Amino acid sequence: xxxxxxxxGSSVARRSRPGDPIFAGIARASGVxxxxxxxxxxxxLFIGGLxxxxxxxxxxxxxxxxxxxxxxxxxxxxxxxxxxxxxxALILAVPIAFGIAFFLTELAPAWMRRPVGVAVELLAxxxxxxxxMWGFFVIVPIMSQYVEPTLIDTFDGIPVLEDMFxxxxxGTGLFTAALVLTVMVVPFIAATMRDVFETVPxxxxxxxxxxxxxxWEVMRSIVIPYTRVSVVGGIMLGLGRALGETMAxxxxxxxxxxxxxxxFGSGNTIASIVALEFPESPAxxxxxxxxxxxxxxxxxxxxxxxAISRTLLRPRLKV
Amino acid sequence: xxxxxTSGSVPGPAKDLKVARALGTRRHLxxxxxxxxxxxxxxxxxxxxGSILFTLIWRGAAGLSLTVFTHTTKPPGSNxxxxxxxxxxxxxxxxxxxxxxxxxxxxxxxxxxYGRNSPLANAVRFVSDVLLSAPSILIGLFVYEIAVExxxxxxxxxxxxxxxxxxxxxxxxxxxxxxxxxxxxLREAAIGLGxxxxxxxxxxxxxxxxxxxxxxVLLAIARIAGETAPLLFTSLGNLNWSxxxxxxxxxxxxxxxxxxxxxxDDWVQLAWVGALLITFGVxxxxxxxxxxxxxxx
Numbered sequence: 001x002x003x004x005x006x007x008x009g010s011s012v013a014r015r016s017r018p019g020d021p022i023f024a025g026i027a028r029a030s031g032v033x034x035x036x037x038x039x040x041x042x043x044x045l046f047i048g049g050l051x052x053x054x055x056x057x058x059x060x061x062x063x064x065x066x067x068x069x070x071x072x073x074x075x076x077x078x079x080x081x082x083x084x085x086x087x088x089a090l091i092l093a094v095p096i097a098f099g100i101a102f103f104l105t106e107l108a109p110a111w112m113r114r115p116v117g118v119a120v121e122l123l124a125x126x127x128x129x130x131x132x133m134w135g136f137f138v139i140v141p142i143m144s145q146y147v148e149p150t151l152i153d154t155f156d157g158i159p160v161l162e163d164m165f166x167x168x169x170x171g172t173g174l175f176t177a178a179l180v181l182t183v184m185v186v187p188f189i190a191a192t193m194r195d196v197f198e199t200v201p202x203x204x205x206x207x208x209x210x211x212x213x214x215x216w217e218v219m220r221s222i223v224i225p226y227t228r229v230s231v232v233g234g235i236m237l238g239l240g241r242a243l244g245e246t247m248a249x250x251x252x253x254x255x256x257x258x259x260x261x262x263x264f265g266s267g268n269t270i271a272s273i274v275a276l277e278f279p280e281s282p283a284x285x286x287x288x289x290x291x292x293x294x295x296x297x298x299x300x301x302x303x304x305x306x307a308i309s310r311t312l313l314r315p316r317l318k319v
Numbered sequence: 320x321x322x323x324x325t326s327g328s329v330p331g332p333a334k335d336l337k338v339a340r341a342l343g344t345r346r347h348l349x350x351x352x353x354x355x356x357x358x359x360x361x362x363x364x365x366x367x368x369g370s371i372l373f374t375l376i377w378r379g380a381a382g383l384s385l386t387v388f389t390h391t392t393k394p395p396g397s398n399x400x401x402x403x404x405x406x407x408x409x410x411x412x413x414x415x416x417x418x419x420x421x422x423x424x425x426x427x428x429x430x431x432x433y434g435r436n437s438p439l440a441n442a443v444r445f446v447s448d449v450l451l452s453a454p455s456i457l458i459g460l461f462v463y464e465i466a467v468e469x470x471x472x473x474x475x476x477x478x479x480x481x482x483x484x485x486x487x488x489x490x491x492x493x494x495x496x497x498x499x500x501x502x503x504x505l506r507e508a509a510i511g512l513g514x515x516x517x518x519x520x521x522x523x524x525x526x527x528x529x530x531x532x533x534x535x536v537l538l539a540i541a542r543i544a545g546e547t548a549p550l551l552f553t554s555l556g557n558l559n560w561s562x563x564x565x566x567x568x569x570x571x572x573x574x575x576x577x578x579x580x581x582x583x584d585d586w587v588q589l590a591w592v593g594a595l596l597i598t599f600g601v602x603x604x605x606x607x608x609x610x611x612x613x614x615x616x
Contacts, residue, residue, distance in 0.1 A: 023517035027433050030425035031443040034491070037484065038446045044464040045457065099360025107354060108361075116361060118609065123368045125605045127545025129572050130598050133579050133590070134371050137378070183367050190364070214350035237452060244454020246548040247576065271456050275551060283468055295460045299453070306449045 042299060049293025051286060060293060066257040066273075068280070073290035075297055080259050081267035082298070085174055085249065086242035088263070089181035094235055097186045101193035105223075106215050117194065124187035132251035135180035136172075140252060143179075144171030148264055166262040172254040175263040180248045185238040192234030192313070196227045233312030240306045244298060246271035270298040372598075379595025382588040391560045392574060395583035401593050403560045407475070407569040408597070410562065411554060412544045414479035419486025420536055426487065427494025432520055444495075451488035458484050459549035467553060475561075475568030478554025482543040489542060493535025497528035530611050537608035541601045547572035571597045 052060060052073060063074025104117055148169035155161040167173075200223050208218045224231070254266025255276055268276075274291050281288035386400045393399030426443065434440025458481050466477040501524055509519040525532065550556070556573040557566065571593050578590035 019517045020515045023520070024433055027425050027429035028439075030422055031429040031434060031439065033422065034426055034443050034447055034450070034487065037487075038450060040465070041453075041457070041461045044461050048460070048464050096360045096363060099357035100364050102353075103357045103361040107357060116365070118606075119368055120364055122602055122605060123364065123371075125541055125601055126368075126371060126598060127547070127572060127601060129545065129547045129575055130371065130375070130594050133575070133594055134374055136579070138370065138374055186364060186367075214346055216350040216353040217346070219353075240452045244456065246454070246456040247572075251579075271454060271548070274456060274460070275548060278552060292460060292464070295457050299457050302452075302454055302457075303449060306452050307445075309452075310445065310448050 042296075045292055045296040045299055049289055049296045051289035052293040055286065060290075061297070064259055066268075068277075068287055071286050073287065075270075075294055077257055077259050078268045078270045078273045078294060079297065081174060081177075081253065082243055082269040082271070082301075084263075084267070085178045085181055085253075085269055086239055088175070088178035089185055089242045090235065090239055092178070092182040093186045093189055093238060096182070097189035097193055097238070100186070100190040101197055102219060104190075104194045105197040106219060117191075120187045120190050123183075124191060127247075128184065128245060129247040131180055131184050131248035135176065135248060136251040139176060139179060140171035142171075143176050144169045148175075152264075163261045164263050167260070167264040169264060170254065170266075172252050172266060173264045174253065174267045177249045177253045177267075177269070178263075180252055181242045181245060184245060184248055185242050188241055189234050189238040192237055193231060196230040196234060196313075197223055199230075200226050229312050229315075233309045236305055236309030236312065240302050240309060243302050243305065244271055245269075246275050250275050270294045375591070375595045375598055378588075378591040382592040383595065387589070387592050392558045392569065392589075395581070395586050399585075399589065401571065401574060401589060401596075403557065404569040404571045404574040404593065405596070406562065407554070407557070408544060408571040410564075411475060411478045411482055411550070411568060411570055412540060414476075414564075415482025415486055415543050416536065416540055418479060419483035419539065420490050422483075423487040423490025423535075423539075424494050424532070426491045427498065428520060430491070430495045431498035432516075432524070447488045447491045450484075451492065454548075455485060455546055456548035456551075459552040462549065463552040473553065473555035473567040475554050475564040475566065478550050478568060478570065479564070481549040481553045482546060485543050485546060485549065486536075486539040489539040490532075490535050493538070494528070494532055497531030497535075498524055500531070501527050530614060534608045534612040537604050537611065541604040541608065544604070545572055545597050545601050547576055551576075 056063065056073065060073070060075055061079075062076050063072075064076040065072045065074045066077055067073070100120060104113055104120075108116060148165075148171065151165045152167075152169065155165045204222050204226065205218050208222045213221065249269050250272040253268060253272050255268060255272065256266035257268065258265075260267070274294060277287065277291060281291055386398060388400060388402060388405065390398065390400030391403040392401065426447065430440050430444055434443065462477050462481040462484070466480050467473055470477075505523055505527060506519055509523045510516075514522070550570050550573050554570060554573070555567040556577060557569040561568060575590045575593040575597070578586040578593070581587065581590075
């Protein structure tokens with residue numbers, strides 16, 4: 001503030017224009033406020049989880065027990081569920097998102113680009129609880145009646161895959177959660193990829209077409225190498241979304257406190273266990289503290305993923 | 320291939336027509352296959368959007384009636400509506416926007432006009448970007464810690480705070496981007512007339528960037544109107560009529576969550592109606608935001 005006042009020069013100017021330093025001060029204070037907001041967010045989750053961290057120590061991270069009756073809590077089951085569903089969702093989402101972005105930038109006729117692009121963006125705007133309901137009432141029945149029995153039969157007798165695709169086909173579980181997450185992150189990744197692909201200078205692409213490259217060859221040899229880093233950034237952005245998604249997952253994950261190798265089994269993610277168990281966690285209880293500790297872990301994971309995503313995307317794209 | 324290799328020269332279209340044809344066929348086949356897959360991916364995306372909208376209309380429209388808007392939520396089997404949830408969502412969304420927008424606007428102004436590339440501005444920009452994609456459930460937990468637990472109860476105001484925190488980074492992003500797009504000539508003209516910097520920003524820059532800023536605010540409204548997770552721990556939901564910000568307050572997404580998981584057919588039906596309302600409301604605001612932005616172009 002004082003510096004800003006000094007910069008306005010003479011005392012006459014200062015008296016006649018008090019607006020400038022005040023406005024600059026408010027703007028700067030708002031900026032600092034955002035920093036404080038983030039700081040207190042981290043701090044409050046950490047302090048809230050302190051009781052659980054103190055009680056269980058490092059074993060909180062690796063313990064697979066979640067036993068509200070005996071007040072023993074561990075994070076491993078929900079961390080496993082969070083990572084499994086998110087990674088599986090990304091594996092499914094990236095090729096689809098790439099296809100959509102490729103279509104929108106290279107294949108679609110000009111009149112089609114905007115409406116289809118807007119449709120993809122609208123898919124990203126649908127509230128997550130709607131994905132949850134849609135997943136629960138539409139995807140789950142399809143999964144339990146058709147997809148899961150078929151997959152179980154197909155992979156029966158094949159090592160590893162046999163264990164991954166096993167269990168009673170209830171329709172809910174890690175695999176269904178991953179599918180719903182896939183549908184949710186595809187529009188995010190596709191929109192980012194499209195924006196990134198559009199930053200490739202047309203001259204590069206035109207030169208490649210000029211020497212006779214096919215559309216796919218231009219994509220593979222020009223566009224992807226040029227945008228590689230940002231594409232990874234866009235994928236990380238999708239991962240960040242998937243990790244913290246709550247409502248959509250809560251509907252279809254099945255809510256169970258055990259780790260299973262089979263993907264059709266029920267599970268939990270950090271976000272879903274917090275949403276589901278919070279109402280039964282009185283203020284000040286060890287259970288609530290454990291949930292806050294889980295929140296802290298989720299924050300750390302998402303912060304790292306989002307920080308990487310931003311670092312990779314920022315140079316190419318003002319994201 | 321091997322035939323042309325023995326000739327001692329590089330195999331290529333000019334040397335060997337057979338190689339040329341095989342290579343060309345393969346290249347174009349790959350190209351066609353990839354193109355087909357990409358079109359399939361896009362069709363899949365559109366089908367999914369269609370499926371979601373169709374499901375909502377099919378399940379939701381059946382229960383759509385005037386009672387939904389005139390009656391409050393009631394026990395199962397007694398012809399309840401969603402009035403308190405709709406009003407609660409309107410109040411909390413409006414309050415969240417009103418609290419969050421000015422802060423976001425000032426932060427965006429700071430980043431574009433004052434901080435620019437200073438270390439502080441870079442830190443603020445980074446944190447705001449992370450906050451933009453941070454899991455909303457964590458914002459709910461945070462507000463629970465600062466505004467629910469210390470004051471001894473869930474409240475509408477806590478819900479508003481949580482939503483305001485989500486609004487801030489969205490408005491920051493669009494405001495900064497839009498302010499940076501303004502031509503220097505516009506600023507120089509105003510400064511040349513002797514206007515102080517804050518007047519240049521408020522009267523000239525904001526006006527020039529208005530469409531973009533409004534778009535940002537509309538997108539923020541669309542985002543928070545459908546948020547569920549942060550409200551679970553803050554405004555909690557309320558099955559009775561209440562517009563007091565000190566009391567737990569109902570909202571459409573939380574009511575949908577409670578009803579959709581229930582065992583009562585009429586509650587599930589109301590959940591679909593609520594889902595239909597919130598989705599089409601959110602999508603309409605999104606489309607409006609796009610129209611505002613393209614108006615100036």
